[in-house]
Amino acid sequence: MTDITPLAIDSWAAPCSAQDQAAAVAALEAGNVLLLPQLDFPLHDNERGLYFQGAGVEVQGKNISLNLADHSVRGSSADAAELAVLRDMMVRFATLSRTLVHGLLPGYLATVEQGRTSFRPVEVAGRPSSWRQDDSRLHVDSFPSSPTRGKRILRLFTNVNPHGEGRHWRLGGSFEDVARRHLASLHGPLWGSRQLLAMLGITKGPRSAYDHYMLQLHDRMKADSDYQSSADQRSCEFAPGSTWMVYTDQVPHAAMGGRFAFEQTFYLPVAGMRDPAHSPLRVLERLMGRELV
Ligand SMILES: O=C(O)CCC(=O)C(=O)O
Ligand SMILES: [Fe+2]
Known part of the structure; x- marks a missing residue:
């Protein structure tokens, strides 16, 4: 069963002890959730005004996302002034997240890449969606249009709910158990289909066999x-005011309720892990008896 490993860290930027660093990488790679119950993301007054009191800004999808490469923001109908507030808030969260990952997981420093940042003001419970997009069902993350070719998906969340409301999740068992349970029903890719999806621009680069499975x-x-x-x-x-990190490609998870959270995605090559044997890529390869490149 997935454990939740707490660490008493209350600053995004303060140096972490060697003991905390060792505990963090061990917990994450073993498929546990790393919980930082005292690590909050403080909001500025104008940000609170925009999102928590009154009208707020309409959200188009299930979240608002920031592309750090060009600081573009997607998924909100904010006007120019509101957009500037929104962008600053998300860039600040992205920067603090990166600082924390570098300080707490120094072994990842050389290879970790920062992905998209998201703000999730919409209530999760009762959100309409197709079964495939329904994150209230237990799942491991795999993005249809963004193949990782085996890279790990490490995500960091902070609950900033101003009404005292927690973010409710379910957590499943180990990746290996889940993979064993479903392995027999997985079939190989159709010949040429992965190249075609990339050529048509449906995927960003071709899916590897790993992405397909x-x-x-x-x-x-x-x-x-x-x-x-x-x-x-x-x-x-x-709880509100807490931060948690988890390898969402490995740990079965489901979001059941809550609103107002931030999320930051990181990608890590399997070779950058302390113990690559824990990666979904290596577990699937072992169970299937072949390379999934
Ligand atoms: O928003 C959440 O709490 C998590 C939803 C989820 O499953 C995901 O983003 O992968
Ligand atoms: Fe997910």
Whole structure:
């Protein structure tokens, strides 16, 4: 069963002890959630005004996202002045997240890449979606249009809910158990399909065999109602003012309720891990008896 490992860190930028650094990498790579119950992301008054009191800014999808490469913001209908506030807030979260990852996980420094940043002001419970996009079903993350070719997906969340409301998740069992359960129902890619998807611009670069199987695993998990209800699982609540990190490509998770959270995605090559044997890529390769490049 997935454990939640707490660490008493209350600053994004203060130096971390060697003991905390060792505990953090061990917990994450073993497939646990690393919880920093005292690490909050303080908001400025104008940011609070925009999002928490009154009208707010309309959100187009399930979240608002920031591309750090050009500081472009997607998914909000904010006007120019509001957009500037929104962008500053998200850039600040992205910068603090990177500082924390570098300080707490120094072994990742040389290879970790920062991905998109998101702000999630929409209530998760009751959000309409297709079963495939329904994150209230247990799943491991795999992005249809962004193949990782085996790179790890490490995500950091902070709950900034101003009304005292937690963010509610379910957590499933180990990646290996989930992979074993669904392995027989996964089938190989159609010849040429992965190249075609990339040529048509549907995927950013070609999917590897790993991406193909991970997407299927994501879909099988969400479609399997017996797995959803009877699999080993636990409920948990992340309190406002807390931060948590988890390898979401490895740990089955489902978001059940809550609003107002930030999220930062990082990518890490398997070779950058302290123990690559824990990666979904290596576990799948071992179970399938072949390389998934
Ligand atoms: O928004 C959340 O709390 C997590 C949703 C989720 O499953 C994800 O972003 O991968
Ligand atoms: Fe997810």
